[in-house]
Amino acid sequence: MGNKASENSAALAARFYTDPRVAELETTHVFASSWQLVGHESDLPRPGARIIAPIAGREVLVVRTEDGGLAAHLNVCRHRGSRLVAAPEPEGKAIRCPYHGWTYKLDGSLVGAPESRTIPCLDKPKLGLFPVRVESFLGLLFANLDPNAVPLHEQVPGLADLIGRYLGSDLEPVGRYRIQDTATEAQDANWKVVVDNYLEGYHVPVAHPGLMRLLDYQRYTATIEKSYVYFEVPIRDKPSSNWLERLYQRFASPMPGLRPDDHRMWRYVVIYPNTLIDLYPDHIIAWSVTPLGVARSGLPGAFYAKPGTSWRTRLAQRLNIKIGWITNDEDAELVARVQKGIATPGWSPGPLSQREAAVGWFADRIRADLAAPPAPMEAAPTLEKAPQGEAR
C-alpha cells in the first residue's frame, strides 16, 4: 500500500459529522480561529453603523468607526456583562450599555460610567471592549477571534486576482437577504456535509438535472490551493429543453467590470473553512455555512450586483436566482439524506472520486485543525488591542 501522489485523501469518518464532542472541538479549533464572513461594506454605510455576528458561541459587534474604518468587539459590556447591542439598533457615535449606561467609543474604548466617582477602581484604559480582528477582503467583511490570525488576504494568495473584478466595496445588495439574517436558510445536516456537497460536482449528473442541461459538466474544473478552492464551469451553448434555463442562456450577460470570458462562465470559491462565494456573470452570492447543532446548519448569505448592471443582466439575474433556488432545494434534500445515512452505526466512508478531490482537501484541513493545539483565541481579558480594521 504505497501512498501515491495520485491517491485522493480519505473522506472524514462518520463521527466527524455526528459526534457532539467533535462539534465542540470545532468551536475552538475551527470557528474561533478562522476568518468568518460577517457582512459586506454596504452593511456599514456610515460611522456608527453596526452589525452583530455569531461566531463560535460569542456575539461579535462590527462597527464603522468615526474615521470610516472598521472595528470589532465582543458584544458584551465590561461592567457586569450585559449584551450591548441587540439588532436592529440605531446608529450612533457611541455604544451605550442598556443596563447601567457605561459608554464606549466606536473603537471600543470606555468613555465613562454614570456616577463614576462611586466606582473606586474604574481604570478606564483597561476597561475597553474586548477586541476582535476584522478585515475587509474585496469589500466582504470578515472577523476572527484569534488575535494572532494571519490576515485573510495573506491566507488566500492569488484569490484577489482570480475573483476581484466580481467583488468590491461598491457592490449593491439584490433582494432582502442579508448575511446577518442567520436564520434565513437552514439545512438538516452537519455544516461539513453542506460544505462537502458544495465542494464537488460529481453529484451534478445524478442530482441536478437542470444544471446538467445548463452547464458543460465535462469542463467542470476545481483548482485546489492551500486555503481555498476555485471552481469554473461553462454555460452550455446548446439551448436547454427547460424554458427557464433556456431564457437564462439567452439573457445571460455580464455585469460591468467583468471580462468577455466571464460571460458564459459560472465560477465559485470556497475559502476554508466555511465561506462560499458564487460568481455568476449576472450576480454574486456571498454566504457561509454555520453550525446550528450537530445535524443542522444555517446558510446566511446575500446576493449582490455591480453598480450600473443593465436591465438585460438584471433579467438574467432573476432567472438565475430562480434556478439557484431549485438547485438549493435539491442540495438541501441531498445533505439531509447524507446526514441520515452516515449516522448508521458501522458505516465508514468509501473512496473519493477525482472529481471529489476538494472534499479530500477539506477533510485534510479539518483533521489537521482538530489535531492541532487550539489557538489562544479566548479574547480573554487581554488588555492590548489586536490590530484593527486591516484593509485590503
Ligand code: FES
Ligand atoms: S452591565 Fe453594562 S453598564 Fe452595567
Ligand SMILES: [Fe+2]
Ligand atoms: Fe449540488
